[in-house]
Amino acid sequence: MAATSAALSLPLSSKLGTNSSDSSLRFLNPKPILLRSPFFSPNVVEIKRNGISVSSASPVRSRICATSAQVMDQSVAALGSKASTVVDVDLGTRSYPIYIGSGLLDRPELLQRHVHGKRVLVVTNNTVAAIYLDKVVEALTKGNTNVSVESVILPDGEKYKNMDILMKVFDKAIESRLDRKCTFVALGGGVIGDMCGYAAASFLRGVNFIQIPTTVMSQVDSSVGGKTGINHRLGKNLIGAFYQPQCVLIDTDTLNTLPDRELASGLAEVIKYGLIRDAEFFEWQEKNMPALIARDPSALAYAIKRSCENKAEVVSLDERESGLRATLNLGHTFGHAIETGFGYGQWLHGEAVAAGIIMAVDMSYRLGWIDDSIVKRVNNILKEAKLPVVPPETMTVEMFKSVMAVDKKVADGLMRLILLKGPLGNCVFTGDYDRKALDETLHAFCKF
C-alpha cells in the first residue's frame, strides 16, 4: 500500500564492511535466538532473522527471551470470542506477562489476579481519568469487595513529569495510610507509567505495581521493561529506577480515544524496532502504515504485539542496559535534546524521537555505515506516519551538544550513540565514531 517494491530491496553499499578493530559493541552477523514456546508462530521466529546479538563472549545469546501465544480461555469465549495475546517478559523471579487485546478492561479477573494486598492506588492524569478511571476501578473491585481503591489524578503532560508532581503521589499514598502490601496502578501514557513506577519503586522502599498503558507510545514501549523515572530541568529521565511491574495490561480499545498526534508519536517507537533489529517488521510497516494511521484494529494489534515481543526480548537479555538494551534508544539522544532544549511538552516524545531517528540515520550515512536507500526509506515511512523529519527550527548545535552531554549513555565522558550499520535491521551502540560526522549532522539540521 505504501512503500514501492523498489524500496523493499536491500542493496548493500561497498561502504558497509565492518571494521574488525572497532571496539564498540557490534550487532552484526546475528544468530537466531532459541524460542521457548511451541506456540511461537513462524512470524515471530522470523523477527529474529535480522535481530541483534551481542558479540561479547556471553552466554545470553541462547537464552530464552520473549514468548507469545494466542490465548482463548473460557472467559474470553464468554465475552464474545475476543482473542488476546500474552507476551512474557522473562526476568527470572521478576518475570511478568503483557496482556494484549480488545476489551481486556472488561475482564476483571485479569487485573485482579495481579493485585497484592487489599489497597490499590490508581495513578492517572486528568485526561485519562475522565474516560477510564471508573472502568478501571470497576475492574479492580467487581466481585472483589475486599479491595479498596484510592486514586491520584496528576496534570497531563511531559512538563509535569517532575519531582514536585511526583510528591503528590507520595502524599496521597501516605495520607491514605497505604502499606507495603498495597498495589499501585499506572493508568495512562508514558509519563504516568514512568512516574507511577518510580513512585512504586520508592514508596516504603518498594511496593507492587501494574501498568495499564492507554497510548500507542506506552503500549509499544514505555510500559514494558521496568524503566521508571522523572525528568530534571537539565535532562530527561535522569532520576529513576529499574523496577518491574507485576503485569502490563494493554486494552487496545483505549486507542479509540487517542488523539491523532499521540497515535503518530507512538508509531515512532514502532518504526524504531524495525530499524534496529527487525527488518521484516519494518517492511510490514512500509506496507501497512496507512492502515495504522487509519486505526485499523488488527493492524494496530499486530504492531503492538510485535513491538512488545521485540522489547521483551531485548529487556530479557539486558535488563539494566549494560549494552544491548541501549539500542532501543535509537534517535533518543537527539530526541531528548529536542525535548529538553525546546521545552518539555512542546513536542511529544515520539515526535522528538522521529527527528532524532532521522539525525541518527543521517549520521550513520555520513559515516558510510548504511546505504542511501535506507535513508530514503526512513524519511518516507516517518512522513507517512505524519511525524517530523527535522528538529524544531529554534534548536541550535550548542543546544544539542549541551543536553547530549548529560545523556545517560555517556560513559567516562564519551558520548555513545545508537547508529545504524549494515543492512536494514542492524545497528551498533558505540562511542567509536568520527566526531566530524556528528558535527556535520548537527550543522545540517540546525541553522545556528
Place this chain on the structure above:
Amino acid sequence: MAATSAALSLPLSSKLGTNSSDSSLRFLNPKPILLRSPFFSPNVVEIKRNGISVSSASPVRSRICATSAQVMDQSVAALGSKASTVVDVDLGTRSYPIYIGSGLLDRPELLQRHVHGKRVLVVTNNTVAAIYLDKVVEALTKGNTNVSVESVILPDGEKYKNMDILMKVFDKAIESRLDRKCTFVALGGGVIGDMCGYAAASFLRGVNFIQIPTTVMSQVDSSVGGKTGINHRLGKNLIGAFYQPQCVLIDTDTLNTLPDRELASGLAEVIKYGLIRDAEFFEWQEKNMPALIARDPSALAYAIKRSCENKAEVVSLDERESGLRATLNLGHTFGHAIETGFGYGQWLHGEAVAAGIIMAVDMSYRLGWIDDSIVKRVNNILKEAKLPVVPPETMTVEMFKSVMAVDKKVADGLMRLILLKGPLGNCVFTGDYDRKALDETLHAFCKF
C-alpha cells in the same frame, strides 16, 4: 563495672512459654548458624547462641551470613601495624566488605579499589566537611590522578532529610555531568548515608556508592544493609530504596570528633542488638558501658565490630525485610513517632529509639512475655549510656497512634511491633498481641 552480678542471671518467669497457635513470626528456640570462615572467633560463634532464627520452614537457617577476620596486610604493617577488621555482608552478587579500624582514611588503596569510573561525588554535611572532606578527597586521589572529585555539602541534621535537600545532590551530579560510571561517596552520619544512598539508587537509575560513616549510629547500624531514603512530613524513611554500597569504610578515629550526645545516640542501636539477638553482647555492654562512654578505643572498636556482625548476619538472611530484618527495628516504631511527632531533629534518632525501646520493653512485660529483671536491666543500661528512658513530655497517646499508623511495618492495616519474648536476647515481630497492652503502655508514658 556497671551491672550488678544479680542482673546477669536470667530467671525465667512462668509466663514465658510459647503459644503454638500464635500466627506471628517466632524467634524462640534458636539454633546456631553455621559460619563460613575458619577465622571466625569463638566469640562470634557465641553471639548466635541466643540469636534469632526464623521458625518458618525456610532454608535460611543454615545459610552463611557474616564472616569476620583480622586483617594484617603489608600496607597496614607499613602504616605502623594498625590492625583492621573486615566483616563481609553476604548478598550474592551484591556482597560487600565492611572495613573497621583506626586510621583507615590514611589508606587510600582501601577506598580506591571500590571506586568505579573516573568521577566521584562526595555527599557530606557542613559539620563533617569542615573536618574530614579534605582527608577523604586526598584518600580518593592520592597516587590516582585519573580520578576527579566533586562534592556537595548539605545542611546538617535530620530535619534536612527531605526531598528538597535531596534534589541538591541530583542538581550537583547533573551539573557536573556525572555519568553512570561515577561513584557517590557518603561521608557523614546516618542522614547523609541514607540520602546519598537513595540519590545513588536513583541517579541515572542507579550508580555505585560507598559509605564512610562518621558517627557511632551510622557505623553500627545505618551504613550497613542498604536501607536508603528520606523522610516525609508525615513519617520517617517513607520514601527510599534498598540499595547496597560497594563497601563500608569505618575509620574509628572519626569518633574522636563526635559530640557526646551523638555518641550516646549510637549506643542505643548497640544495646538493641544485645536485646534482640545477642545476650552475651548485652552482658558485655553492661560491664563496659563506662568504657564506651569514656570513648575507650578498643571498647568502641569491639562494639562496632560486633554490631556490624549482627547487622550483616540479619541482612544476609533477609535483605528486603520480609520478616527477620524487621527485628532490627526494636523501639523504632515508638521512636519514629517521637521523631515525627516531636519534630525531626529535636531529639537525635538514638535518643528517640532509646525511649522507644523502653516502651517496647514495658509492653512486652505487660503482655507477660518477659521477666521484670529484663525491664530493670534495660532501664539501667540506657541510663548509663546517658539516654532518655521516657518520651518527651509533649508526646500524647494520639500523636503516637497517628504516626505509628503509617509505619512501614503495618500490613493490611495491622500494626506489627518488635517485642521481647523469653530470655534476654530473644524477640518476636508480630501483629498478634493484646491491644490493651499497647494502650496501657502509651498511657503509662504519656500525660494525655
